[in-house]
Amino acid sequence: MTETNRKQLIFDTFDNKETERVPVGFWFHFVFGDAQFRGLEDRSILDRVIAGHKEFYDAFKPDFVKIMSDGFFGHPSLLEKRIEIADDLYNVQAVGPNHPWITEQVKTVKRIKESFNGEVATFYNIFSPANYIRIAFEAWDKDPEKFTRFFETEPEALAYAANEIAKDIAVLTQRVIEEAGTDGIYLSVQNVQSSTATKEAYQNYIAPSELAVLAEANKVSDYNILHICGYEHHQNDLSYYRDYEAKAYNWAVHTEKISLKEGKDFFGNKAVIGGFDNNTGTLLDSGNKVDIAQFTVDIIHEIGDTGVIIGADCTVDPQIELDRLELVRQTAAGVSGKNNKQTTSLQK
Numbered sequence: 406m407t408e409t410n411r412k413q414l415i416f417d418t419f420d421n422k423e424t425e426r427v428p429v430g431f432w433f434h435f436v437f438g439d440a441q442f443r444g445l446e447d448r449s450i451l452d453r454v455i456a457g458h459k460e461f462y463d464a465f466k467p468d469f470v471k472i473m474s475d476g477f478f479g480h481p482s483l484l485e486k487r488i489e490i491a492d493d494l495y496n497v498q499a500v501g502p503n504h505p506w507i508t509e510q511v512k513t514v515k516r517i518k519e520s521f522n523g524e525v526a527t528f529y530n531i532f533s534p535a536n537y538i539r540i541a542f543e544a545w546d547k548d549p550e551k552f553t554r555f556f557e558t559e560p561e562a563l564a565y566a567a568n569e570i571a572k573d574i575a576v577l578t579q580r581v582i583e584e585a586g587t588d589g590i591y592l593s594v595q596n597v598q599s600s601t602a603t604k605e606a607y608q609n610y611i612a613p614s615e616l617a618v619l620a621e622a623n624k625v626s627d628y629n630i631l632h633i634c635g636y637e638h639h640q641n642d643l644s645y646y647r648d649y650e651a652k653a654y655n656w657a658v659h660t661e662k663i664s665l666k667e668g669k670d671f672f673g674n675k676a677v678i679g680g681f682d683n684n685t686g687t688l689l690d691s692g693n694k695v696d697i698a699q700f701t702v703d704i705i706h707e708i709g710d711t712g713v714i715i716g717a718d719c720t721v722d723p724q725i726e727l728d729r730l731e732l733v734r735q736t737a738a739g740v741s742g743k744n745n746k747q748t749t750s751l752q753k
Contacts, residue, residue, distance in 0.1 A: 499573045534618065629653075676712040697733060
């Protein structure tokens with residue numbers, strides 16, 4: 406497969422067209438902990454992120470690249486002052502299009518993308534506005550219950566903050582596509598992880614900010630991915646997102662117990678991404694390679710080879726052996742696509 410065709414392979418897959426093979430896509434983080442928030446204050450963090458993308462690309466030649474937003478996890482308005490009470494959420498404000506948090510992301514994405522020489526499709530990781538709040542509370546403030554507390558007791562204040570952040574995320578989304586040249590975004594959403602949270606409350610207080618970002622993305626690209634994040638086995642009701650218009654969908658197959666085939670049917674036959682559990686100690690990470698190959702074959706036999714990308718539920722461990730990922734790709738290529746069908750036909 407030529408380099409040019411590798412990019413077209415993804416677009417054709419997203420468009421549910423017949424392709425030469427089922428593509429494969431995996432991704433992982435390049436920095437961790439507080440470094441995920443400190444890209445603006447420590448240039449070396451962004452240098453590591455840029456270099457990490459290039460090293461992964463050169464080593465694996467992925468079928469597409471999800472460009473990670475490592476270093477920019479914290480919206481500035483959430484990091485300036487610790488949020489303790491609901492009134493603090495009303496101090497969250499959009500920083501505007503000229504703030505370094507936006508302009509430096511665009512520059513960083515552009516530099517990362519230059520490493521790929523236009524050979525593959527690229528999608529930038531964008532958290533939903535509510536997810537920026539949740540991640541800041543959990544990973545920066547080290548208070549994993551804060552987000553759900555506010556959602557249960559002060560949802561209006563949480564919605565206010567999310568809608569402010571959405572203004573910046575909409576601008577960022579537009580600029581990484583039109584200026585940095587990505588082909589779309591990978592928008593990460595997640596149910597509120599509380600047994601008392603209802604779908605109606607989510608639609609009232611969380612969904613508007615997410616849909617505003619997605620609408621902006623869809624104005625400037627036809628190829629945006631919705632990721633329903635089940636990281637560390639957080640559970641999601643996929644019905645929350647049935648009307649979220651995207652080109653492809655990715656969710657935690659192994660947490661939700663909803664197969665790629667079932668999800669593809671659920672989302673109106675749109676393209677889907679996933680299949681493998683992303684967690685350490687699972688099949689892809691440490692299982693028998695024969696079983697990895699067989700699992701790949703089973704996925705394709707169940708769902709078919711149109712409008713599907715084999716990947717994982719979420720981000721995989723960066724220590725994973727790349728030959729395991731290559732095994733998935735080679736196995737998929739051997740049992741899918743129009744070339745395989747032609748060979749099978751000639752053998753009959």
